[in-house]
Amino acid sequence: MKKTLEIIIPIYNEIECLDELMTQLLALRPKVSENISFLFVNDGSVDGSGDVLNQYVGQHSLMKVIHLSRNFGHQFALTAGFDHSDGDYVGVIDADLQDPPEIMLEMLSLMKKESLDIVYAQRIERKGESVFKKCTAHLFYSMIRKFTKIDIPENTGDCRLINKKTLLAFKTLRERHRFIRGLIPWIGFKSKAFQFSRDERYAGQTKYPFFKMLELSMDAMFSFSRAPLKIANVIGFLSVLCGFVLAIYTLLAHFLWKVTVPGYTTIILVILILSGIQLLILGILGEYIGRIFEESKHRPLYIVDVIHDSTLSE
Structure with a gap:
């Protein structure tokens, strides 16, 4: 029986990216022996993204769309995706195509080759980001590593691939103030970075402006450190x-x-x-x-x- 690679994509007002995203996702299927399924989590979008996703479900196989009752936030949308996943391998990418879907296949190859439980995408280049964004990101990761006992690698986001063992462990973590890029390293299974050059956002505006990033940083600090x-x-x-x-x-x-x-x-x-x-x-x-x-x-x-x-x- 074929194993399944399930890719979770949280969606919040990303209608401008959806067609290109779908094209790139479908292009992955002929390239691997595993079945590839897609799990979209519509986090209360109001721009018509939900209707477009419903059309995709009717047109393509191995696809699921979870519509949340309102906008709960990126970390909760990801949690909903993990909770409804049952793939042998589960990956996460955002809809803006800054983390290109094809890296999932390279991460899967690395995971199988080295018998890893977690492969996280680490950016070696951050195209389209301001000097201020890069400096604050460096400061954030430096502080997290200094003040917590969790080793969160610098220049990593939520894009990663985990196996079923890690998925089952993650599902037991139910705290409300969630910082997923810290929770998964906290589990402690065997992990490794996959380095890549991050692209600019394909279309639309970032859903993580400065104050949302500040709120996420506070969640990270207060959740993982005294x-x-x-x-x-x-x-x-x-x-x-x-x-x-x-x-x-x-x-x-x-x-x-x-x-x-x-x-x-x-x-x-x-x-x-x-x-x-x-x-x-x-x-x-x-x-x-x-x-x-x-x-x-x-x-x-x-x-x-x-x-x-x-x-x-x-």
């Missing part, structure tokens, strides 16, 4: 230490040197600085407490509206 709490402790200790030093200096100046330290401006500055530090630490604590509150609700990670599954066979 470093913010440790930093808050250090800041609090240093604040107390500075307070003691200032108090000792004031007492010595008054009793030994008979000098009264002029202080209205100094007092105001100290109050403002300490108040800012307290608010910062409260914000860090609040972020962790808020995440605990979200997890305690036990709400589903996403809601499926309808599933269209091709009944045609190869």
Whole structure:
């Protein structure tokens, strides 16, 4: 019986890319011995992407479209795809064609050749990205590696290929604040990078502007590290230490040197600085407490509206 390579593609308002994406995906099928199936997750698109995907299901074999009830976000759409996957090999690509579909076949070849559990796509060139984007990405990965115990390789995204063993392990991870490119390395199975040059987006606009990337970065930091709490402790200790030093200096100046330290401006500055530090630490604590509150609700990670599954066979 043929093994199956299942490719998950999350979709959110990507109608401009769909025809070219479908052409490149279908071109993969004659090139390998495995059956290749496609699992699209429509994450609440409002540009007609869902209707186009439904047409594809009626025209092509081994294809499934999961329509979520609303836009839950990229990481939840990917989770829905993994949850509904049962392939022997499961890959992830985005619809913008920056990660070309043909690399899935090269990653599959590498996985089988070296008996790997995970192959992740690592960009050696990032075409069309600004210097600011490249610098912030480098800073992000540097901080993640420094402050967490998870080795997340630099210049990797969600594009990767996993085997069934990794898929089953991933399905057990149900936390709400999800950073999938950290969760899969956390599993710890045998992995290796596949290096490639990343293309520019085929069409449309990025769905990960700066503030969404910042939110994803916070999810990564708060989900995989207690470093913010440790930093808050250090800041609090240093604040107390500075307070003691200032108090000792004031007492010595008054009793030994008979000098009264002029202080209205100094007092105001100290109050403002300490108040800012307290608010910062409260914000860090609040972020962790808020995440605990979200997890305690036990709400589903996403809601499926309808599933269209091709009944045609190869």
